[in-house]
Amino acid sequence: MADAARPRRRHLAVPASRFLGRDRELAAIAELFRRGERLVTVWGPAGMGKTRLALELASRWDEARPAEAVWLCELTACRDLRAVCGAVARAIGAQVAAGRREATLVERIGRALATVGPALVVLDNLEHVLEQAAPALDAWVRAAPEVRFLATSRERTRLPGEIGCELGPLELPAEGSAERSAAVALFLDRAAAHRGGAPAGDERLADVAALVRRLEGIPLAIELAAAREGVLGVRGLLARLGSRLDLLAGAARGREARQATMRSAIEWSWDLLDDRERRALACCSVFRGPFSLAAAAAVLAEPDAAAIDRIEALRDKSLLRAAPPGSDGATRFALYEGVRELAAEKLAERDEREAAAERHAAFYLAAGEAAAADFERRGALDALNRIAGDLEELLAVAEGALAAAATPRAGAVAAGAVAAAGAPRAGSSAAAEGAVATAAPRAAAERALRALSAIEPVLSTRGPFGAQIELLDRALAAAEALAADLRVVARALAARGRARRLRGQAEAALEDLERARAQAAALGEATLLSGILADLGVLHHGRRDMERARDHYEQALALHRALGDRRAEGRALGNLGALHHDERREAEAAAYYERAIAIAAEIGDGRQEGIFSTNAGLLEQERGAPALARRRYERAAAILGEVGDLRLLAITLGNLGALHHEEGRLADARACHGRAVALLREVGDRRSEAIALCRLGAALASVGEVDEARRALDPAERLLAQLGDEPDVELARVASGFVDLARAQAARRAGQGDEAAAHVGAARRRIARAREGSPSSASRSDDVRLLLRILERSLAALGDVAEARAGAERELLLTEGARFVRPPGSGWHDLRERHAARRLLLALAEQQRCAPGRGLSLAALKEAGWPGERILPEAAANRIYVAMNQLRKLGMKPWLRRDAEGYSLDPALPVHYVAVEPGARVGGDSRGGTGEGEGRGGGKRR
Secondary structure, three states: HHHHHHHHHHHHHOEEEEEEOOOHHHHHHHHHHHHHOEEEEEEOOOOOHHHHHHHHHHHHHHHHHOOOOEEEEEEOOOOOOOHHHHHHHHHOOOOOOOOOHHHHHHHHHHHHHOOOOOEEEEOOOOOOHHHHHHHHHHHHHOOOEEEEEEEEEEEEEEEEEEEEEOOOOOOOOOOOOOOOOOHHHHHHHHHHHOOOOOOOOOHHHHHHHHHHHOOOOHHHHHHHHHHHHHHHHHHHHHOOHHHHHHHHOOHHHHHHHHHHHHHHHHHHHHHHHOHHHHHHHHHHOOOOOOEHHHHHHHHHOOOOOHHHHHHHHHHOOOEEEEEEEOOOOOOOOEEHHHHHHHHHHHHHHHHHHHHHHHHHHHHHHHHHHHHHHHHHOOOOHHHHHHHHOOOOOOHHHHHHHHHHHHHHHHHHHHHHHHHHHOOOOOOOOOOHHHHHHHHHHHHHHHHHHHHHHHHHHHHHOOOOOHHHHHHHHHHHHHHHOOOHHHHHHHHHHHHHHHHHHHHHOOOHHHHHHHHHHHHHHHHHHHHHHHHHHHHHHHHHHHOHHHHHHHHHHHHHHHHHHHHHOOOHHHHHHHHHHHHHHHHOOOOHHHHHHHHHHHHHHHOHHHHHHHHHHHHHHHHHHHOOOOHHHHHHHHHHHHHHHHHHOHHHHHHHHHHHHHHHHOOOOOOHHHHHHHHHHHHHHOOOHHHHHHHHHHHHHHHHHHHOOHHHHHHHHHHHHHEEEEHEEEEEEHHHHHHHHHHHHHHHHHHHHHHOHHHHHHHHHHHHHHHHHHEEOOOOOEHHHOOOOHHHHHHHHHHHHHHHHHHHHHHHOEEEEEEEHHHHEEEOOOOOOOOOHHHHHHHHHHHHHHHHHHHOOOOOOOOHHHHHHHHOOOOOOOHHHHHHHHHHHHHHHHHHHEEEEEOOOOEEEEOOOOOOOOOOOOOOOOOOOOOOOOOOOOOOOOOOOO
């Protein structure tokens, strides 16, 4: 039987095109068969290439095992078990008499298979006869232990021993990438075939990558699009993807009808559903992104158990795909876009679109508002993540409501869908109809505002801010024109005020917040009013109107305490701390910060704890306690990273980078500032991004990368000038002083003394300008003060001590690697040839940074000064004594301490690094706040 059947291996179709990708899947299936599995089902949605994969595996199996039979059984035309048996019998060459009972046919085929020895049987397109064929397949698997069965289907057989291999999309290029992934390779290959083999240029790869991402990596969709590339071009295809089922139609010949277009491929699956499953799939088209079983039950308007049955059936039939679980770990599902488009058409045909959309909106509004209230109350990560998980759906609710508010008829339908479903309207009068027509768009506008207010915690912490403002503009315009509920309007005005402030639109933000405050006060909404007062305090604080800021903070604090709102009380206390900080009242600021941090820790509000830990770290840094500042920053960064507040994390990283810069850890500074810029650009906080660019530019200039520094500083200067905040504008000028210093150092190395003096003079003028006036920019901005400290120390390193601030004379200054050192009250000393003394000083400085006042043992000092050398303890102690004497003679004697633990530096001695080397030696190479809402690229946050 096996020999007679061998020629039937030629029954395998020879595809007209190359097989691309899927190497991992082919290897996995082959491995399953090699280890003895008997039945593997390749299952997945329409257009994934299940048949093509099965043909390729069968072909490779045939080549690798010439002694084994390989048969392909096409089941597309079969409609019952008798037809399936006939197709299998014809494929394997079994003789079965016509007219036999089905049970007899199954048994005869089983006996025939049992005699062929090792073989592979491919059963293609099993899903539409699965119910009838599954028992027969089970019988054949048991009857023929040497035969392996590979089935392709849009759902699994669920037979004992079956191994399911779900086939998903082809590998896609990463977002923004133009790499030649499997999906890109497939498109280019098929497009070239239609153009007669003309290769595609690399300049099109970015567009092709974007196209295959939009097509979700579905092979059939990619092939159909490639067939039209010659007419429309890649960008033309991208522009027309809104109606992908029509775009990807009629583009291919030589395919079976069910695969000729995406529409026919999906409708094939639709036709296999029962009516309840069709309704469920149609209703699921209202979801924009992944959804939970609870959401599905609400939209289907069915009990949970029935909804679960429907969703599981659709998933088993590959019409829903598994999506990543939600923040609560719950299973979620999603639709491919082609399936969604067809399902939406079917929903409209069933006249259920408005009712399903109404149920969708009601579910997500309730969930979103509950999570937003929870976040406002606790500031908890889980509440923020719940909103983030539903963000796409809430945006869909807002956009749908805006459309309904703009169209009275549509608004009437949307607002009245549920009521209309439950009660007849036979007796309604013309006046009542008019009232509904007026009320409906108003209700839709209010719904849009409610949805946008619910998502504000996510957009205000993770961005982008611009999209939120645009939607709020439209919704507020509609709501105010329709005399919507003032409570809803006031809440939305406050949300837009906060968003505008974060975009640097201070005047517009003030107008929104004042209107919101007046409405909340008139309505007696104390909770809403207290939050708006705090927001106004932050706004006035950012404008440096300290008295108004203090007044609003204190009013807010009194209301928070009266309401028993501990989280809001902690925020107000922290903001008052930031106010005292800016007024240089450091002790009071520290006390307020500690109280705010304690409340945040008590109630488990990680975000607020991160905010005020960062502010406290900045205060410690200004007070000359870098080790304490670092611990604060690192703690805050860890918390904010867990919370997922990208904007506040970026600001904290900026402060940590500034500390690295001040300590001479320039590579770390550059990395922190670079990451901060990227995060702030992602969330759309333009002001903070500009400040972070100033700090990045200063760090780049400090390592001599002047061109890169200018590329960071130039756009920052332009943006801060547009925003018009004078201390921030001065910050950009001070940051440019580091470019002056870098150019001065380069000129000195080249022996160009006059040019070097000119650049030093430019840096001096920047320092003088920042310190002039009352109040000066330096006194008003911690960002300016920080860069001034570093700039002045760098001037001191160039020998310009007279121009540096007097406080620098009380600090230990080191250049990179301690090549040069300037003890307090002394001049610069060259340690480039005193290797042991230099290494010991570096070790002591690092110990003072990490553990002030704690000594380094002789063993630790020996390893630092003479790494890797084998030295007897007595000799090591002598060497250490000699090196320490060298440091004492350089002026370090008052600052070197020895106790039972070992040697240390006086913990009161400020140690700072400078990025340029002293002007006396020009031959060496020297390379090497505000509050919670307003937060900037550096400084404090309120």
